Amino acid sequence: MEFGIFGGQLVPPHILKAVKEVEEAYLKYKDDDVFNKELKTLYRDYANRPSLLYYAENLTNALGGAKIYLKREDLNHTGAHKINNVLGQALLAKRMGKKKLIAETGAGQHGLATATVAALLNMECEIHMGAVDIEKQALNVYKMKLLGATVISVEFGQRTLKEAVDSALEKWSLELDTCFYLIGSAVGPHPYPTMVRDFQKVIGEEIKAQILEKEQRLPDYVIACVGGGSNAIGAFYPFIENHEVSLIGVEAGGMGLETDKHAATITKGINGPIHGMYTKVLMTNEEISEVYSISAGLDYPGVGPEHSYLHDTKRATYVSITDDEAIKAYQYLSIKEGIIPAIESSHAVAYALKLAPNLDENKIIVVNLSGRGDKDVKQIAKYLGEQIID
Numbered sequence: 001m002e003f004g005i006f007g008g009q010l011v012p013p014h015i016l017k018a019v020k021e022v023e024e025a026y027l028k029y030k031d032d033d034v035f036n037k038e039l040k041t042l043y044r045d046y047a048n049r050p051s052l053l054y055y056a057e058n059l060t061n062a063l064g065g066a067k068i069y070l071k072r073e074d075l076n077h078t079g080a081h082k083i084n085n086v087l088g089q090a091l092l093a094k095r096m097g098k099k100k101l102i103a104e105t106g107a108g109q110h111g112l113a114t115a116t117v118a119a120l121l122n123m124e125c126e127i128h129m130g131a132v133d134i135e136k137q138a139l140n141v142y143k144m145k146l147l148g149a150t151v152i153s154v155e156f157g158q159r160t161l162k163e164a165v166d167s168a169l170e171k172w173s174l175e176l177d178t179c180f181y182l183i184g185s186a187v188g189p190h191p192y193p194t195m196v197r198d199f200q201k202v203i204g205e206e207i208k209a210q211i212l213e214k215e216q217r218l219p220d221y222v223i224a225c226v227g228g229g230s231n232a233i234g235a236f237y238p239f240i241e242n243h244e245v246s247l248i249g250v251e252a253g254g255m256g257l258e259t260d261k262h263a264a265t266i267t268k269g270i271n272g273p274i275h276g277m278y279t280k281v282l283m284t285n286e287e288i289s290e291v292y293s294i295s296a297g298l299d300y301p302g303v304g305p306e307h308s309y310l311h312d313t314k315r316a317t318y319v320s321i322t323d324d325e326a327i328k329a330y331q332y333l334s335i336k337e338g339i340i341p342a343i344e345s346s347h348a349v350a351y352a353l354k355l356a357p358n359l360d361e362n363k364i365i366v367v368n369l370s371g372r373g374d375k376d377v378k379q380i381a382k383y384l385g386e387q388i389i390d
């Protein structure tokens with residue numbers, strides 16, 4: 001296992017063959033200078049990196065405690081951290097001689113990011129999406145098609161994300177010679193959790209350099225929301241050896257941990273297998289639980305295996321924030337700083353709002369603002385019982 005008892009390659013033999021091919025390619029290219037130079041150039045010229053580290057002075061003054069900095073992943077092309085990962089994996093797929101990217105998507109954010117890089121790198125793109133989700137996310141489906149992707153409607157089972165994963169994996173195993181399966185978070189069988197973390201660690205590396213320049217020291221806290229865990233592990237990883245830096249992952253508390261409507265996998269889950277990895281999973285009677293969050297990016301019943309490891313070894317701490325708290329933070333950051341955060345990122349902001357007033361003024365918090373919140377406006381208005389006319 002890659003992360004203590006967590007990780008692994010728990011997939012059937014026909015898929016293991018494909019996974020092994022990705023592992024081999026990743027080992028070959030991860031320290032390849034030409035590969036890394038090309039990726040860096042794309043990060044800079046296409047994705048708009050380095051993203052800014054912004055001192056949120058209004059927010060800090062209003063709360064009256066620790067200094068709060070925001071890592072602005074929301075300013076990346078396509079509006080979130082996901083682009084860092086899809087650029088890396090798509091470039092690897094190209095090196096492997098693949099012509100087509102396959103991905104699953106739930107709400108559509110990962111599908112959109114994948115379709116974007118497929119267009120950029122002139123590759124075919126096939127997005128598997130549950131029929132139920134297709135109906136709910138018509139705008140994202142339209143955007144994916146605009147970018148040249150084929151969207152496959154998955155018509156079996158519950159017709160949502162889980163079935164979309166099964167459908168994409170089956171298709172991959174049938175078209176191994178030409179296809180690459182592009183996973184959207186730091187989850188799945190090895191090498192995906194490690195590889196996705198390596199493509200996202202640019203976030204933490206930049207935070208480190210930027211805070212040293214601004215404050216001449218490391219932060220006391222790095223806070224990030226956790227769905228599958230890719231933006232969080234990207235922000236945390238470069239600080240793991242810096243024990244003076246507290247790492248805090250924020251899970252979706254949904255309607256509260258005392259209900260069954262949440263997605264707090266690390267807080268409430270048990271060790272078990274899911275999607276090719278051994279990690280913490282929300283399960284009841286050996287069945288994977290239905291999870292819930294107002295945020296489509298956080299409602300996943302598993303979590304990246306490295307987070308399970310960081311939790312059990314006590315290097316990182318995991319907390320949860322409810323829908324209500326996240327929405328308040330969404331509104332608060334908007335009004336205080338003129339920055340509308342993604343509802344996922346609002347979970348991390350909400351925890352910082354609780355923490356900062358209890359800390360001394362000489363403490364420093366960095367919040368990873370994983371994405372922008374334009375996509376969430378309608379849903380928030382609905383939640384608040386307000387109308388948007390369009």
Ligand SMILES: *Cc1c(COP(=O)(O)O)cnc(C)c1O
Pocket residue numbers: 080081082109184185186225226227228229230231232297298342344345370371372
């Ligand atoms: C997808 C998404 C997330 C959740 O994914 P992680 O892999 O946990 O980072 C968080 N924030 C935004 C803006 C997203 O789009």
